[in-house]
Amino acid sequence: MSRVAKNPVKLPAGVEVKLAGQQLSVKGAKGALELNVHSSVEVTQESGELRFAARNGDQQNRAMAGTTRALVNNMVIGVSQGFERKLQLVGVGYKAQAKGTVLNLALGFSHPVDYELPQGITAETPSQTDILIKGIDKQLVGQVAAEIRDFRPPEPYKGKGVRYADEVVRRKEAKKK
Structure with a gap:
């Protein structure tokens, strides 16, 4: 067994x-x-x-x-109890704002990204660079967090992007002459 x-x-x-x-x-x-x-x-x-x-x-x-x-x-x-996943935005001008069932993201693109939250998921933005995703379905909370992170995953040189709060981003050294 x-x-x-x-x-x-x-x-x-x-x-x-x-x-x-x-x-x-x-x-x-x-x-x-x-x-x-x-x-x-x-x-x-x-x-x-x-x-x-x-x-x-x-x-x-x-x-x-x-x-x-x-x-x-x-x-x-x-x-x-419910589940929650925390995301952080790292980068100049990167912002998030939750409006009802839509999460507005400014991630350095030429256009804002509007992410429609699925039913049963809520998003809070305690600050402009923090996103808190809450829900009762663990799989759905993780899936939504992963989809938001996929818009701009953290890059290894400056660490800019959307990352999980507990994620450690491996950094690389810049190319030397």
């Missing part, structure tokens, strides 16, 4: 889980998420915990049980 799948997912107070066939829905204070559980994974709910097991013991099914456990754990954390 997968070592990840052996650990049960503890359900905090205020989180409700419904299992209907292979459809798992998690509801909490911040919202609700759904997941189609793979047919090779068996999910059981007992005394405030969710347990995962492979229906038969081959390697692929054990791996799928561990993957499902990790996905459900992220759903439980998302609906109870």
Whole structure:
């Protein structure tokens, strides 16, 4: 059995889980998420915990049980606490401004970049050079952060660009004569 799948997912107070066939829905204070559980994974709910097991013991099914456990754990954390990802803009004249569901970015191009945020994601700009992306779906929060970073990834010579707050940019030395 997968070592990840052996650990049960503890359900905090205020989180409700419904299992209907292979459809798992998690509801909490911040919202609700759904997941189609793979047919090779068996999910059981007992005394405030969710347990995962492979229906038969081959390697692929054990791996799928561990993957499902990790996905459900992220759903439980998302609906109870939420996820956030912080981005920093480094460069002269680089600015960000959140207006409703649109994030306006000035990244040194000849035109401003308007990024439409998907449903379930919010963006805050505590300062002009900081972006805070929040949501309940971990995968979607990371995807949105990656798409914003892709507009202007950090370059290795001056370090200018959009970077994650915890990212370390490897710097290169300029060419010598």
